[in-house]
Amino acid sequence: MRQRLMEATVDSLVEFGWAGTTTTVVSRRAGVSRGAQLHHFPSKQDLVLAAVDYITERRRTELEAGIADLPEEGRTRAVLEVLSSQFTSPVFFAALELWVAARTDAALREQVGDLERRIGRETHAQAVELLDIDESRGRNRQLVQATLDLVRGLGLAATLSDDSTRRAAILDAWATTLDHELER
Amino acid sequence: MRQRLMEATVDSLVEFGWAGTTTTVVSRRAGVSRGAQLHHFPSKQDLVLAAVDYITERRRTELEAGIADLPEEGRTRAVLEVLSSQFTSPVFFAALELWVAARTDAALREQVGDLERRIGRETHAQAVELLDIDESRGRNRQLVQATLDLVRGLGLAATLSDDSTRRAAILDAWATTLDHELER
Numbered sequence: 093m094r095q096r097l098m099e100a101t102v103d104s105l106v107e108f109g110w111a112g113t114t115t116t117v118v119s120r121r122a123g124v125s126r127g128a129q130l131h132h133f134p135s136k137q138d139l140v141l142a143a144v145d146y147i148t149e150r151r152r153t154e155l156e157a158g159i160a161d162l163p164e165e166g167r168t169r170a171v172l173e174v175l176s177s178q179f180t181s182p183v184f185f186a187a188l189e190l191w192v193a194a195r196t197d198a199a200l201r202e203q204v205g206d207l208e209r210r211i212g213r214e215t216h217a218q219a220v221e222l223l224d225i226d227e228s229r230g231r232n233r234q235l236v237q238a239t240l241d242l243v244r245g246l247g248l249a250a251t252l253s254d255d256s257t258r259r260a261a262i263l264d265a266w267a268t269t270l271d272h273e274l275e276r
Numbered sequence: 277m278r279q280r281l282m283e284a285t286v287d288s289l290v291e292f293g294w295a296g297t298t299t300t301v302v303s304r305r306a307g308v309s310r311g312a313q314l315h316h317f318p319s320k321q322d323l324v325l326a327a328v329d330y331i332t333e334r335r336r337t338e339l340e341a342g343i344a345d346l347p348e349e350g351r352t353r354a355v356l357e358v359l360s361s362q363f364t365s366p367v368f369f370a371a372l373e374l375w376v377a378a379r380t381d382a383a384l385r386e387q388v389g390d391l392e393r394r395i396g397r398e399t400h401a402q403a404v405e406l407l408d409i410d411e412s413r414g415r416n417r418q419l420v421q422a423t424l425d426l427v428r429g430l431g432l433a434a435t436l437s438d439d440s441t442r443r444a445a446i447l448d449a450w451a452t453t454l455d456h457e458l459e460r
Contacts, residue, residue, distance in 0.1 A: 109380040111295050185379065192376045195369065195435045196293040205436050234449030238426055241446065245429030251379045252389050262425065265418030273453050 094146075096122040097129060101143035105186035110193040115139060140190055141203055147183040148211055152218065162222070169267035171222040175239065176263060178215070179247030188251065215240060223274065230275035242266060278330075280306040281313060285327035289370035294377040299323060324374055325387055331367040332395055336402065346406070353451035355406040359423065360447060362399065363431030372435065399424060407458065414459035426450065 100122035104113040115136050119129045133139040155174050162170050178184065194204035219236050220227050227233045246262065249255045284306035288297040299320050303313045317323040339358050346354050362368065378388035403420050404411050411417040430446065433439045 107380065109377070112380065188376060188379075191432070191435060192293070192372060195372075196291065196296065201436060208436060231449040231452065234446050235453070237442065238446050238450050238453075241429035241433060242422055242426045243429070244432055245425035245427070248375070248428055248432055249425060251375060252385060252392060258421065262418050262422045265415040266422050268415065269419070269422075269453060269457050272457065 093122075093124055093128065094132065097124055097133070097139070098143040098146040100124075101139050102147045102183055102186040105140065105143075105189045106182045110140075110189040113140070113189075137200055137203070140186075141207060144183065144187045144190055145207055145211075148178075148187065149214075151178060151181055151183050152214070156218070156222075159222075166267075168223065168270050169264065171219070172239070172243070172263045172267055172270075174222065175215070175219055176243045176246060176259065179243045180250045180259075184247045185251060188248070212240070223270075225274055225276065232274055235270060235274055239266070239270065277306075277308055277312065278316065281308055281317070281323070282327040282330045284308075285323050286331045286367055286370040289324065289327075289373045290366045294324075294373040297324070297373075321384055321387070324370075325391060328367065328371045328374055329391055329395075332362075332371065335362060335365055335367050336398070340402070340406075343406075350451075352407065352454050353447065355403070356423070356427070356447045356451055356454075358406065359399070359403055360427045360430060360443065363427045364434045364443075368431050369435060372432070396424075407454075409458055409460065416458055419454060419458055423450070423454070 097118065100118045101113070104117050104121060108117065113136065115129060115133075116126070118139060119126050122129070129139075133142060155177055159170060159174055190200075190204055191208065194200040216236060219240060223236065225232050225236075227236060242262075246255070246259050250259070281302065284302045285297070288301050288305060292301065297320065299313060299317075300310070302323060303310050306313070313323075317326060339361055343354060343358055374384075374388055375392065378384040400420060403424060407420065409416050409420075411420060426446075430439070430443050434443070
């Protein structure tokens, strides 16, 4: 039941945005009784925070599983694809609705800030591991941070139109740049 | 009067978000009569699109004027500061409210898409000019695009908390990288 609720919440955020997402819409979509839903998630905020957390985690795990055997040749570009995919997926669009709502809502902002920092740390650790680098060397740490800010920016660009051709060319150039600039 | 309306619209988006911004709120804040406002901007959409366009343009001009005399030493870093400032300013937060509202509103999306592409082209041209590069060489074009996506991602990270220390370190590292990788 929890999984159905989490998926229905993300779907609703993607389709209707923050304002259009209500606990009623989500419980109907998930086929879960209002009572059961409210027992687990008393408010829309609880529901949305839990859903963004849960689906982000699941998506990261899925993507990592898909690249268990990264090629030596073109590895950096493959890693960028994995990272970028996380920021152009429905769960990123759902998270964006939450982030933007939180900007003008002080109570929500604190909770979203905590969630965002945790997701940020986990994604950073994943990037370091996939790139197989020692981040204490040279500018490695900042280059990984820049990479994650880049894919976040690309994710934002993907919200309004299909930006995949431009994105692929940028990631090609970024992979070449990282291969030159990361200290191995 | 137009300028007061444009500023009041951006201020309202920054403070109250898309949902909390109404033509009534804006006309009161601008000290402009409802009749006069509706004559120029019949709907909230007209008002917000015009305001984001106008203020973005003005902010770009202001920032450019401030760096008429870019230093030779550290020029790339200074250019990154100018570009990044445009994506951490109130007008970026206002634009973000508009972009995100447009994602789930087909009619608005078309207009915002046009505006976003135009602003994107202008910011790209500004970056090429400030960096003083020939973008037909090597990976220059993609590196400029990546730079703009990077600062957009940094802008998004700045919406929830003060991210300026982290951002400065990333831009330092990116300036060094660009100086290595751009073909002059």
